[in-house]
Amino acid sequence: MDPVLLHRAAPGSVPEVARRLRFPLGAGRGVEAVFTDRSDGDFSSCTTDAGAGPEALGQRRAAISPHPWTWLDQVHGCDVVRVTEPGSRAGARVDASVTTCEAAVLSVRVADCAPVLLFAESDSTVVVGAAHAGWRGLASGVLGAVVQEMSTLCAGRVRWLLGPCISPRAYEFSGSDLDLLAERFGDEVRSETSSGSPALDLRAAVRSAMEQAGCGPAEFEADECTAGSASHWSHRGGADRQRQVGAIWWEHDDG
Numbered sequence: 001m002d003p004v005l006l007h008r009a010a011p012g013s014v015p016e017v018a019r020r021l022r023f024p025l026g027a028g029r030g031v032e033a034v035f036t037d038r039s040d041g042d043f044s045s046c047t048t049d050a051g052a053g054p055e056a057l058g059q060r061r062a063a064i065s066p067h068p069w070t071w072l073d074q075v076h077g078c079d080v081v082r083v084t085e086p087g088s089r090a091g092a093r094v095d096a097s098v099t100t101c102e103a104a105v106l107s108v109r110v111a112d113c114a115p116v117l118l119f120a121e122s123d124s125t126v127v128v129g130a131a132h133a134g135w136r137g138l139a140s141g142v143l144g145a146v147v148q149e150m151s152t153l154c155a156g157r158v159r160w161l162l163g164p165c166i167s168p169r170a171y172e173f174s175g176s177d178l179d180l181l182a183e184r185f186g187d188e189v190r191s192e193t194s195s196g197s198p199a200l201d202l203r204a205a206v207r208s209a210m211e212q213a214g215c216g217p218a219e220f221e222a223d224e225c226t227a228g229s230a231s232h233w234s235h236r237g238g239a240d241r242q243r244q245v246g247a248i249w250w251e252h253d254d255g
Contacts (some may be wrong), residue, residue, distance in 0.1 A: 021161065021220055023119065025250070029126055031119045033248045034064050035163035035222060037231040042242035043109055045071070064247055067103040071245075072096075074109065076136035080129075080149045096131035096146040100153050106130035107247040111233040112171075112226050114206050115163035115246030116143060120156035126250045127154040135173070138205050139180060147213040160210055161220040163246045165202050166236060169193055170227035173200035181205055185212075 068087025113134035168191035185208035227237030
């Protein structure tokens with residue numbers, strides 16, 4: 001079934017969820033996915049700004065989803081952790097997580113890298129996944145690894161969503177690293193910045209990686225450039241230490 005885009009809450013409400021998508025599945029089940037922006041607050045675990053402490057962070061998470069969260073200590077690698085109960089493996093030093101558990105929120109923190117959220121269903125199982133895809137993680141195979149792990153848990157087709165990330169016009173990138181990515185994902189990852197310098201098209205690299213993993217086109221793809229958006233944190237665009245998140249979970253309709 002097609003996703004239902006649940007728009008931002010009414011102006012003045014607190015908090016406002018930037019973008020939430022719901023995917024109805026079979027047997028009364030559904031997947032919810034959220035990509036936050038600045039209006040939802042800072043989801044970083046490394047800042048000392050007022051309001052960024054554990055209690056405030058917990059409140060922001062609860063405003064997105066009241067269920068237990070698993071977040072990751074991301075290292076730009078390709079390892080995947082399996083979450084066996086809601087909230088478990090929080091802080092694992094990996095860049096992707098998967099679960100079949102109902103009401104287990106999987107999340108990744110980003111400020112230019114691509115947040116990729118995934119799900120699949122069969123008659124008996126729903127599996128969701130979340131991956132942090134920067135260029136190093138893509139080169140090391142993080143998206144293929146998370147799709148493979150999901151496929152061991154569920155025979156259904158893996159579907160995926162791509163949240164806001166940096167665009168090539170703001171992502172100057174050249175040399176052997178760009179050559180490596182082009183060799184792995186195709187020359188479509190080569191692009192130019194707004195000033196004409198060589199650049200990496202991160203979205204194109206994600207699409208290619210997902211195609212190589214056997215997946216079809218994205219169910220949803222955001223078009224915002226984090227480096228050029230006043231609504232998003234950006235490491236390259238503003239040296240921001242704050243982070244937005246991509247989060248995904250599944251539950252029954254009465255959950």
